[in-house]
Amino acid sequence: MPRILFVSLHGSPHTARWVECVADSGLDLHMFGIDAGPPNSLLRGVTLHVPAPPRPQGPGPLTRVRRFAGLALRDTAEASRRILRRLRQRPLPLPPPGAVRVVEMPAAAPQPADARIPFGDTGADYPATHGPAMLADLVVRLKPDLIHSMEFQHCGYLVLAARDILGADNFPPWLATNWGSDIYLFGREPAHAAMIRRLLAAADLYSCECHRDITLAREMGFTGPDLPVLPNSGGLDLARIAPLRSPMPPSRRKTIMIKGYDHFAGRAMVSLAVLERFADRLRGHEIVMFSAGARPRVRALELREQGVLNIRVIDWATHEDILAEFGRARMYMGISLSDAISTSVLESMAMGAFPIQTNTSCCEEWFEDGVGGFAVPPDNFEVICGRFERALTDDALVDNAALVNRAVVEARLDTRVVQPQVRNFYAQAFGHLAR
Template sequence: MPVKSESSPVIAIVAMVNSIHVARWLGMVRDCDLRFVVIPVMRAPPIGELAPFRLVSKADDLCDLKRGELGVFDHGSVSWAEAEAVDFGAGFKREEHPAFQSSTHVVTAHHVTSAIRALDPDLVHSMEVQVAGYLTLEAKRRMGAAFPRWLLSNWGSDIQLFVKLPAHRPIIHRLFGQIDAYWAECGRDVALARRLGYEGVAFDPIPASGGMRVDGALAVLPPSQRRSILVKGYHGWSGRGLHILSAIYLAAPQLRSNPIRVLFTGPQASGSIAEIRQAAGLDIEAAPHLEQHADAMRRLAEARVVVGTGISDGIGTTLLEAMSVGTFPIVANTSCASEWVRNGRDAFIVDPHDTAAMAEALVRAVQDDELVDAAALRNRDEVSQRWDPGINRESVLAAYASLIEAARASRAS
């Protein structure tokens, strides 16, 4: 039945409409009495996992949403030329994220402001900081006291890395002075927000993806009986895949019986893979991209070890997925992995620039059967308690309810 009641609260999700994290979060909570509408921050088609959804452009459109159906704000209802002119006139230019340097793919602050005005939600939830958060911050500046309650989620490096950058630090300071509630992935980031002067509500950390149900049949084979190594080969503004390849070369004599498959390779990594294969005689090659998540999970569940490092991260989804299927993780100490696993017991947590330590960790992980089998049991138990969408759903809905109740009480007073 369509949701007709005017009292049914509306939550506007300012987010990347093409993000699997956003889709999983909403998939966890959407089947409830709340109405959710996504305000896209990227000019991109909605990811398939968001379905069912319909385009909306005003508050009345939300009355026709069926239970579990999402609204997606139609930015086509806002003139692009006018939006650019308004932003230019306001002197607003969003500070760039190195992963999204082309502003042609990001909507304007006027788009986000117009959407919030048109939809009049009870709560605004910005998911991610440098695009969604910064645009929402400018929207709040323009709307002033008329702006709804604002909940901010950060992903990965959003705070921990960017607050160190001179161009971003003052924006992040302003942002924490404007939000009403904060949802981090890591306790590390809650502590950082407090040091930045944030005094508002901070909910218990939950991964950006909310939760995921994993097919238990995937983890039937104990990791001690697996041989392959998966490597996240991305090397860019954050990832340090080339350092992992250097560690593999150092450990080559002990890895000759282990097939090594490298994900997310660019030209540089592809060249390094070929050189290592020829010089060290390893079974190493680039792995194809798998469109279906189930296929990617199956490949992960067949691996003994997965390695991914970078200069900054939150609680990486690859780590959680590896824990759920018993694959032994090697991750960077720049993440908050230590809030989920114990170094040397459940995973190896290494300096992303220390290739010798990484090589030592790889050798231990491929040789120590008792280590990887014991870790698999503990890690699966950990994610079953903390990354379960059914459990986390209740926490999220309770948090939404508390913020909406506070907002409505404030409006009534």
């Protein structure tokens, strides 16, 4: 039975949905926990390896209780701060019974709970308690037939650091998967570009969800075989989520979905500026912002308080909640300097909402610009406004796009299609390694 060790963001729904595709396929699946966060509630069929929490040292529990009670009487604020700090450092919560088997690894040298170790000069880092020495030790003990890192700037760099410790001759075959902006954006930054070239030279296999990124990996030195291009999120169960999609045509829906990312790539402030320009024509619409960064959130709430926009910010929601919002939406807009497919584009297509996404993603590998959605430049505000206005007013456009996109997602995104493709993906990977 081939053994795979995933090094991935174990709290991510994308990770969970990808692993779900092979959870019952006869593979021996393991995962290294890259931080102290809990596993995603959907993750199953995998053994999660986490560092054991440090053993208590110093005074016994009764003495510690007495000391804390004294502190609480003297300084209530400091006692509260210590409680909050302890909560932030709490051990990994256990997943639902039977979903994930959690195995504690012997703790490495004691580290401060918030200590982090940088990846060279890139600006990326990892928790010291979940560092490359811990991963290298797990590789030696587990002896996986394949290491699969999903995402570059944390997971891939971490695997590279563990490989440096063990040496290339003592390291298992490695499949590195590119997520999001891993190559398209970070490959242009000198420190990251050097690290990415090292990673691609070390990896035996490479995969991604954009044909665009295969070309970029080749340009950055990857010489291994090609693997199928598949959505990193593992597809959507269209039959299960069908009740979340409104039966009315998108042209009659009065919700507009906005991605609220505001970080190295996200430009949600541009989306808000577009909405503000058309505020008078959005009186009967509700704007829903999800994945909101701090600045867009503040600005969105200001626009609501001022009566400019009827806007609601979702601070936390399940994946089903977000899909249901898409299912009530006429359109979706996501503006960013870089992305891969953009999972939000796929979700909007699946739920009938017309997508407007910046052309710095590879969204045009999924819809034709002007037919299934709009691919807009991130740096041309007037073009974005023009496309938004048309999507807001052209009922035939959005209704026809919903029909076209439905056929696309049924053919390419349904889990009944993607699951066998993912299983064949690993069959091809092991086949390449055998040769």
